[in-house]
Structures are given as C-alpha cells and as structure tokens.
Amino acid sequence: MLLVASLVFIGLLTHDPVSLLPLAGFLLLGYGCLVALERGWSRLMAWSILAIIFAYVWLKKYTFLPEQGFLHFPYFTLGLSYIFFRVLHLLIESGDGSDKRHVGLGAYLLYTLNFTTFVSGPIQRYDDFARDQFTNEPPPLNAAIVGLQLERLVRGFFKVNVLAMFLHAFQQDAVLQVSEAMPLNLKLFAAVRLFTLYPLFLYCNFSGYIDVVIAIARLMRITLPENFNRPFSAACVMDFWNQWHITLSSWFKSYVYNPLLLALMRRISSRAAEPFLGVLCFFVTFFLVGIWHGRTSEFVVFGLLTGFGVSINKLWQIGLTQAMGRKGYKGLAKNLMYRAFGRGLTFSWFAFTLLCFWGDWQQVHSIFAALSPMHWLGVWAAIWLSATVLLALWEIARAALLLLKTSDGPVLTSRYARVVYASALGLAALFFTALMSQPAPGIVYKAF
DSSP: OOOHHHHHHHHHHHOGGGHHHHHHHHHHHHHHHHHHTTTTOOGGGHHHHHHHHHHHHHHOOOTHHHHHHHGGOOOTTTHHHHHHHHHHHHHHHHHSSOOOOOOOOHHHHHHHHHHTTTTTTTOOOHHHHEEEEEEEEOOOOOHHHHHHHHHHHHHHHHHHIIIIHHHHHHHHHHHHHHHOOOOHHHHHHHHHHHHHHHHHHHHHHHHHHHHHHHHHHHHOOOOOOOOSSSGGGSSHHHHHHBBBBBBHHHIIIIIHHHHHHHHHHHOOOOTTHHHHHHHHHHHHHHHHHHHHHHHSSHHHHHHHHHHHHHHHHHHHHHHHHHHHHHHHHHHHHHHHHHHHHHHHHHHHHHHHHHHHHHHHHHHHHHHHHTTTTHHHHHHHHHHHHHHHHHHHHHHHHHHHHTEEETTEEGGGGHHHHHHHEEEEEEHHHEEEEHHOOOOOOOOGGOOO
C-alpha cells in the first residue's frame, strides 16, 4: 500500500510519463550498482559512488558542466536530492563489507520512493525504515498517539499556511523598501527586517512541512527521524547545525566528516594537529552542504560562508580551551550572558549566509548598494543585539512557563492544554487561509 501510495503521489506531481524517464534511469543505475556490491564486487564501490554523484550533478544541471551536455527536454527532478542521499547510503553501507543484508528491488523502490520523505525529507536510514516496514510488530497506534499526530498536523499546517505566509510577505516588502527612495531610518529598519525575517520564514516553512509528513507517516506506522530541535536556542554555529535539518547534518557527518577525518589522521600522526584537522574537515563538510543546496555560484558562496562559520566556531573553541583549560571553557559555555550573545551571533551569521540562499547576484548587489558600509555595520550590530535580547527573553519565558506544574507534569504539556492549543491553531489557520484567499508560499526545500 505504501508503494502504491508513493507511485500515485508521484503521478499526481507530473502527468507526463516521459518526464519520469531520467528519474527512473537514476534509480536503475543505483540499483544496478547496489546489486554489484551485494555480489561482492567491492572494487566497484568507488566507481559506483562516483557514477551516482555524476548522474545527480548532470541531471540537476550544475552550471560548471557544459550546457550542451544536458538533456534538453523538461523532466522531473523533484525529490531527486533526497533519493540521491538514500541511494548513496545504501551503496556505502553495502560496500563496506560489514553489512550483508540483501535489499530487493521492491524494498529498494519502497525506500527510495517513500512519499512521506520524497519531497523534502527527512533523510531516513534504511535500517530504521526497514525496522518499521518489514516486521511482524509495527509501531503501535492508539488513541493517544493519534491525538498527538493530529496536534502535530495542525501545528505544521499553521506554521506553513499562516506564520510562513506572513513572514514571507513582510520579508518581500522589506526587500522592496531597501531599494526605494525613503528616509534613512526607514531604510535601515527595512534592512534589519529583510535579514531577520527570512530565517524565521524558512524555519516555519520547512519545519512546518516536516511536522506534517512526520505526523502522516506515524499514522501509517512509519517512524521518521526528527529534523529540528529548537535550532534558534543554539548558542553557537556548531550546535545550530546539530539542531537544524538534523538528518542532513547527520548524513554528512557519517559519510563525509568522519571518513575524511579518519583518512587525514592516518596520514598526519601529530596530536597537536588533530584539532585543526577537525577544523578542515568541518569546512569541507559544510561547504559540500552548501553545494548540495543549489547548482549555481550563489550556493558555492553559501557553502563557503557556512563552512567558514563552523570552522571559525571550532577554532574559537580550541583557542578558549587552550587558554582557559577544558574546565574553564565549560564553565564559560554555561554562562547565561555568554550563551545569550552567542545565540544572537549565531542567528545573525545564519541570516547573513541565507542571502546567497534566496537571492541571486543582482539582488545581492542591489541590496548592499542601497546603504553605505558604515550603515551596514550598524544594521548588523542591531540584528545581533536584537536577536540576543529577543531570543534570551524567549528562552526565559519558555523556562518560566514550563515551571508551572501539576502532579502530572508541566501545565503547558498536559493533554488539556494541548487540546486547547491545537484547537486554537487549527481555527486560526482555517480563518487566515480563508481570509487571505491565496496559497501559502511553496515549500522552499522541495527545490533541493
């Protein structure tokens, strides 16, 4: 039934069977490589991985490849990025010699085309997927679990169709105002809104969608991994990426960072150099994270900025640990003021990197040309300080509300409070959707 639902889902996304041929070819190539590795042809592992990477880059039409070499008819690529991760995962795990499982064609298609993770993830490992699908005792489904998933559906719908819609509209309005002739104070305020609203929009848009698909999957007795864990509460860039798009960060950690670090440590035996090898591996890993997001030069810069931010964060931790000692640094990292300013700086840096995420070079130039360098310094100082204060107040308010408890636990997480909360969000979402009479912004991450 899941396979039928997935095929119907893909059929609803495109009505031209010919447009699905490149995707089918990619899946066939992946399965052929998997069969070869399962039969013991381990020498083909590197070539298989390179073939899958090249096929993905070619089908996505990365701009560093010659345009005349691409397919010149419209074809379907939605979901290809997440299929790419799943296929690579199967190849790597089957080719390392430690995993002797057999993945048949049916299981392969079921895993790669699972409609709940097809458009924007989350990226699920095969063993976790198979644990739910190929067992005599699937995850339980009772009234309490159904209620929790319905609440999550409502929450996700509200994020996507109300919060994300308003945040997107306000951010787009700020983009226009920055380039218009208006008083300097209004233009500065528009610049602050332009950068601060997009991370919030992206979070509501993407995490709301993930809430919906995780809830739908759980109602089908499929347990998907969590993809967000309050990322704006992170006090440093490294923690942020452990809490934002968690399955993506985890995948790159397993298949890029760890193997690269191990290979470098085998060649460079100096213990003093080990922390700096980690810095290099962090840079490469998050540079590739940026490259995965898009095929143009803007995403190369996004990758460079992301890798630079994580690397500087790691160097900062190394320097403070050496200067203060491990115990002293741990004490500093727990300081509320230090965490508050770190939280604000992390948000500001993420907001800055996202300019290359949503804007092309013409937009970037027009935005930065609208104000002088000194004014931009003031804008970023204002973003850092406002993010520091507002996020700290949010953390304080959240902690205070969770202290309100009964014998059954915090009041806010009781089933009665959750029913009221979900009902209010559901009614608000229906009201605003009907009132605005326009569709919410598309899910941003389906483009990747």
